[in-house]
Amino acid sequence: MKLLKNLLKEPAFVFGVCLFSLTILLALLGPLFVKINIGSEYLPYIQPGSEGLALGSDHGGRDMVSMLISGLQNSLYVGFLAGIIATTLGTFLGVYAGFKGGFIDNFINMVTNLFLVIPSFVVLLLISSSLEGGRSLQLIAVIIGFTIWPWTARSVRAQTSSLKSSEHINLARVNGADTFCILTKHILPYLLSYVFMVFIIQVASGILQEASISMLGLGPYDSVSLGIIMNDAMRNEALGDGAWWAFVPASMLITSIVFALYALNTSMEGVFNPALRK
Amino acid sequence: MPNKNVIFEAKDLVKEFGHGKTHNVVLKGLNFEIEDGEIVTIVGGSACGKSVVAKHLLGFMQPTKGELFYKGKKITNQRDHWQTVQPIFQDPFSAFNQFFSIRSQLEDSFKVLYKRPSRAEIKERVDAALLAVNVMPSDLKEKFPFELSGGQMQRMLLARIFALKPQVLIADEATSMVDACVRANILDYLMKLKKELNMTIVFITHDIGLAYYVSDRIFVMHDGGIVEHGTPDEVALHPKSNHTIQLLEDIPDIHKDWIKRKRA
Numbered sequence: 001m002k003l004l005k006n007l008l009k010e011p012a013f014v015f016g017v018c019l020f021s022l023t024i025l026l027a028l029l030g031p032l033f034v035k036i037n038i039g040s041e042y043l044p045y046i047q048p049g050s051e052g053l054a055l056g057s058d059h060g061g062r063d064m065v066s067m068l069i070s071g072l073q074n075s076l077y078v079g080f081l082a083g084i085i086a087t088t089l090g091t092f093l094g095v096y097a098g099f100k101g102g103f104i105d106n107f108i109n110m111v112t113n114l115f116l117v118i119p120s121f122v123v124l125l126l127i128s129s130s131l132e133g134g135r136s137l138q139l140i141a142v143i144i145g146f147t148i149w150p151w152t153a154r155s156v157r158a159q160t161s162s163l164k165s166s167e168h169i170n171l172a173r174v175n176g177a178d179t180f181c182i183l184t185k186h187i188l189p190y191l192l193s194y195v196f197m198v199f200i201i202q203v204a205s206g207i208l209q210e211a212s213i214s215m216l217g218l219g220p221y222d223s224v225s226l227g228i229i230m231n232d233a234m235r236n237e238a239l240g241d242g243a244w245w246a247f248v249p250a251s252m253l254i255t256s257i258v259f260a261l262y263a264l265n266t267s268m269e270g271v272f273n274p275a276l277r278k
Numbered sequence: 279m280p281n282k283n284v285i286f287e288a289k290d291l292v293k294e295f296g297h298g299k300t301h302n303v304v305l306k307g308l309n310f311e312i313e314d315g316e317i318v319t320i321v322g323g324s325a326c327g328k329s330v331v332a333k334h335l336l337g338f339m340q341p342t343k344g345e346l347f348y349k350g351k352k353i354t355n356q357r358d359h360w361q362t363v364q365p366i367f368q369d370p371f372s373a374f375n376q377f378f379s380i381r382s383q384l385e386d387s388f389k390v391l392y393k394r395p396s397r398a399e400i401k402e403r404v405d406a407a408l409l410a411v412n413v414m415p416s417d418l419k420e421k422f423p424f425e426l427s428g429g430q431m432q433r434m435l436l437a438r439i440f441a442l443k444p445q446v447l448i449a450d451e452a453t454s455m456v457d458a459c460v461r462a463n464i465l466d467y468l469m470k471l472k473k474e475l476n477m478t479i480v481f482i483t484h485d486i487g488l489a490y491y492v493s494d495r496i497f498v499m500h501d502g503g504i505v506e507h508g509t510p511d512e513v514a515l516h517p518k519s520n521h522t523i524q525l526l527e528d529i530p531d532i533h534k535d536w537i538k539r540k541r542a
Contacts, residue, residue, distance in 0.1 A: 166372050167367045167368070167369050167372045167373045168372055168373055168374055168375045168376075170338070170365075170367065171367065171373050171374065171375075171383075172375070173338075173356070174336070174360050174364060174365060174387075174390060175383075175386050175387045175389055175390050176357060176360065176387075176389040176390030176391070177386075177389065185375070185377075185378070186375050189375075189377040190376075190377075
């Protein structure tokens with residue numbers, strides 16, 4: 001409760017929560033107010049906004065508002081799925097390596113470093129370009145999740161190994177707790193706030209990564225995402241046509257989601273870390 | 279040896295850390311015996327290796343060379359060892375998990391035992407242990423570690439020992455983080471434990487004054503070796519080693535002065 005009170009005192013937190021909730025609400029409640037129409041009935045090409053067509057249509061004759069809402073849904077979905085995968089994997093490996101130490105620690109560290117030095121975006125591009133046929137939304141999310149975990153693993157490992165020497169861990173050991181119990185009951189609760197912050201950043205980075213590969217034309221085939229809207233606009237030279245509505249709203253949405261998540265993250269750091277409190 | 283019931287026996291105990299430039303020999307061939315039912319104090323300045331000895335006695339560490347026997351056997355399985363040997367830690371503030379109530383953690387400590395008492399008996403034993411350290415069980419109810427003071431937490435660590443009733447207690451600097459008043463209190467409880475359960479207590483401290491009052495035997499450590507050992511009177515009144523003399527001289531003068539005046 002006190003934590004929440006402190007958080008609510010941070011303007012950046014309130015701002016981040018509001019902005020992020022707005023985008024979530026738009027994605028969830030949008031379809032209730034707007035009839036989603038993507039390709040079911042074609043409209044005239046590149047129409048500017050008018051009555052009944054708030055943001056006009058794109059080069060494929062599709063309603064931009066519908067495109068944005070379902071693109072937002074899919075982008076958030078990819079971001080959260082990738083964030084969950086990366087955070088779970090990174091936290092698990094980091095906690096285990098940090099606690100076990102020795103050979104296991106060295107080995108996991110080596111793998112983590114290997115993933116860190118290989119530019120993950122290139123790997124992402126290579127994998128998605130080699131998956132011509134079935135590049136679904138889920139698959140893209142999984143691939144992103146599996147390429148962005150190393151930073152989580154690394155920072156969680158560092159936190160765990162400093163926590164390991166704390167006396168409550170020794171007490172748990174002489175109380176007969178096994179490794180699993182120590183990790184889940186005596187280490188993870190101490191890391192939860194940190195892991196949550198990492199999760200937020202991973203979601204943001206999942207959304208950005210998806211937008212980047214979709215923009216390059218390697219996104220999911222079967223659905224619309226914010227990155228794909230940008231890719232369509234780029235391919236059809238919307239800029240040259242002066243059709244700003246084809247790419248400005250999508251890029252603004254991406255920017256505001258990521259900005260909201262980063263604002264949340266930095267404001268939480270100030271509250272969770274007492275040394276940074278004013 | 280007849281008439282002697284040795285429970286800990288160390289033979290040329292050596293502990294080394296690191297390699298190459300960071301190589302460090304912390305214990306340089308220790309030989310000692312601790313008998314059943316006695317209070318042994320290991321005294322020494324900082325970095326003399328006394329805490330490392332404690333970690334060996336608890337089974338947290340294995341010696342690099344030499345052997346350490348507990349009741350004639352090497353310590354191979356930590357869980358077996360903790361059935362009868364339990365610690366009190368130095369820092370009461372970090373000794374408990376902040377996310378669970380003290381009571382639940384005290385009850386959890388029975389998990390180490392292979393022969394676990396019934397839930398009702400655990401509850402009873404925890405209540406009795408709390409009363410033994412002068413805490414009303416009703417006062418503790420759902421208290422969390424951060425709601426207690428350092429002295430109270432140290433008493434909770436003692437309550438844990440009262441509840442588990444181990445044969446051997448390793449107290450590593452158990453009183454160094456609490457104020458003088460609480461310290462006297464804790465020493466009283468330790469003596470009570472010793473009297474009630476005939477427990478063997480290995481006390482680890484830098485305070486030779488405290489060692490003098492509580493122990494049956496004192497080991498003085500310096501730089502990874504035992505430089506002197508004997509009864510408190512032998513060590514404190516007729517010290518042979520320079521390091522012991524140094525430790526004795528480091529007892530605050532104001533205290534000595536006060537005793538002198540009181541006697542005069």
